[in-house]
Amino acid sequence: MKNIGLTGGIGSGKSTVSKILISEGIPVYDSDSRAKFLMNYSIELKKNIIQKFGKESYINNKLNIEYLSKIVFNNRSEIIKINSLVHPFVYNDFNNWKKGYFSKYVIFESALIFETGSYKNNDFNILVVSDLEKRIKRVTDRDNISRNDVINRISNQWSDDKKIPLCDYLIKNDSLHETNKIVMKMIEYLNKKIK
Numbered sequence: 393m394k395n396i397g398l399t400g401g402i403g404s405g406k407s408t409v410s411k412i413l414i415s416e417g418i419p420v421y422d423s424d425s426r427a428k429f430l431m432n433y434s435i436e437l438k439k440n441i442i443q444k445f446g447k448e449s450y451i452n453n454k455l456n457i458e459y460l461s462k463i464v465f466n467n468r469s470e471i472i473k474i475n476s477l478v479h480p481f482v483y484n485d486f487n488n489w490k491k492g493y494f495s496k497y498v499i500f501e502s503a504l505i506f507e508t509g510s511y512k513n514n515d516f517n518i519l520v521v522s523d524l525e526k527r528i529k530r531v532t533d534r535d536n537i538s539r540n541d542v543i544n545r546i547s548n549q550w551s552d553d554k555k556i557p558l559c560d561y562l563i564k565n566d567s568l569h570e571t572n573k574i575v576m577k578m579i580e581y582l583n584k585k586i587k
Contacts, residue, residue: 400520403527405565519559
């Protein structure tokens with residue numbers, strides 16, 4: 393079974409691509425939602441987060457997203473710190489998850505596969521890109537945060553120009569109709585390429 397990475401900067405539309413893949417019966421592991429789950433329910437991970445970021449990291453035994461977001465989204469070294477805590481738990485969870493599938497390949501969806509170097513563990517990497525203004529609008533609408541907050545988050549991720557040379561397949565997500573066509577072509581390509 394092959395591992396295929398799916399990534400894209402915040403607001404690029406990788407979740408849209410994931411939904412299309414899932415609708416075609418392709419297993420997709422959503423590392424962002426699983427990371428949140430593990431941060432809330434893994435006793436060992438919670439202990440590690442509290443050690444590094446303090447007791448304020450949790451309120452009533454639930455992850456204090458607002459507190460941690462303020463720390464990590466404004467400081468690249470803090471992002472690296474939290475990722476180094478969370479990622480080993482996510483990869484272990486992913487490896488257990490994929491045992492439940494018998495397909496030629498599974499998709500590992502994650503925002504930071506290039507930044508963390510984990511793209512090297514994949515057999516193939518897909519990058520989703522989109523126009524900057526569209527990305528900003530998507531995130532301000534979705535997360536109800538300010539334009540400046542979105543720009544800060546984008547600036548803490550690698551630029552598309554840095555990621556494009558490392559990807560195997562590029563999806564430009566500017567209209568749902570076009571993206572749908574590109575993803576269907578990509579599935580065709582993968583089915584031929586992966587035996």
